[in-house]
Amino acid sequence: MAQWTPAGVVAAIGCAGCVASFVVATKWTTAANAILLQYSGIVWVLLLSPFVLHEPLRRRDLIATPIALGGVALLVGGDVARDRLAGDALAVFSGICCAAMRLALRLDPASGEAAVTGGNALAAIALLPAAGLHPLDGRTTALVVFLGVVQVAGGYALFVRGVSRIAAAPAALVSMLEAVANPLWVYLVLGERPRGAALLGAAVVLGAIAWRTVDIDQTSRARD
Numbered sequence: 001m002a003q004w005t006p007a008g009v010v011a012a013i014g015c016a017g018c019v020a021s022f023v024v025a026t027k028w029t030t031a032a033n034a035i036l037l038q039y040s041g042i043v044w045v046l047l048l049s050p051f052v053l054h055e056p057l058r059r060r061d062l063i064a065t066p067i068a069l070g071g072v073a074l075l076v077g078g079d080v081a082r083d084r085l086a087g088d089a090l091a092v093f094s095g096i097c098c099a100a101m102r103l104a105l106r107l108d109p110a111s112g113e114a115a116v117t118g119g120n121a122l123a124a125i126a127l128l129p130a131a132g133l134h135p136l137d138g139r140t141t142a143l144v145v146f147l148g149v150v151q152v153a154g155g156y157a158l159f160v161r162g163v164s165r166i167a168a169a170p171a172a173l174v175s176m177l178e179a180v181a182n183p184l185w186v187y188l189v190l191g192e193r194p195r196g197a198a199l200l201g202a203a204v205v206l207g208a209i210a211w212r213t214v215d216i217d218q219t220s221r222a223r224d
Helices: 006-028 031-039 041-052 059-076 085-107 109-131 138-163 168-174 177-190 196-223
Strands: none
Touching: 006 031, 006 085, 006 109, 031 041, 031 059, 031 085, 031 177, 041 059, 041 085, 041 168, 059 168, 059 177, 059 196, 085 109, 085 138, 085 168, 109 138, 138 168, 168 196, 177 196
16 A cells, blocks of 8 residues: 655645646636646746756756747637636646646655546546536546546556656656647547647647757766
């Protein structure tokens, strides 16, 4: 049985807050606002890593992160200025919770599986009253199971293993690939062609991550 450490508890609470607040934010504001404002949490990872984790703040992190955020802004579209303050505030809170989870998991990688499992369970309990108001048919139930097992559980399993191997700032930056995958899956599954701005945004995000990754690889070789 897993031993709960203070970092593991923070990670679980951060995971629960991240998931629950993001789900509600997508209902209270535009999807574009929710996605972009949640990714703003990466800035907290960048700023706090040197103090919480004693990981060096690299120049490439300071350059690549705002560039990648700009790419995400292009990806999600021009619908980010609507006055939906409650939903926008929840999306910002989701980003803060996500940052707390990332930093805590980096502090105690061994608690990763227990923390994200417990966090998602807490989020499910918190959202259950709202979910219970909408009966699920067979197709919707199948989609919920698929998303829970593959998209959420599978994604977190890979995330927990990855965050234990690389520093928090580049790990947060690489996670922006999720935003790039979004229009790709929409095109493959629904046949909707991405906008030109979305393609440009994807190129910007990929370029920023690739440029930062080159520095990671060079640093690893220098240590070897």
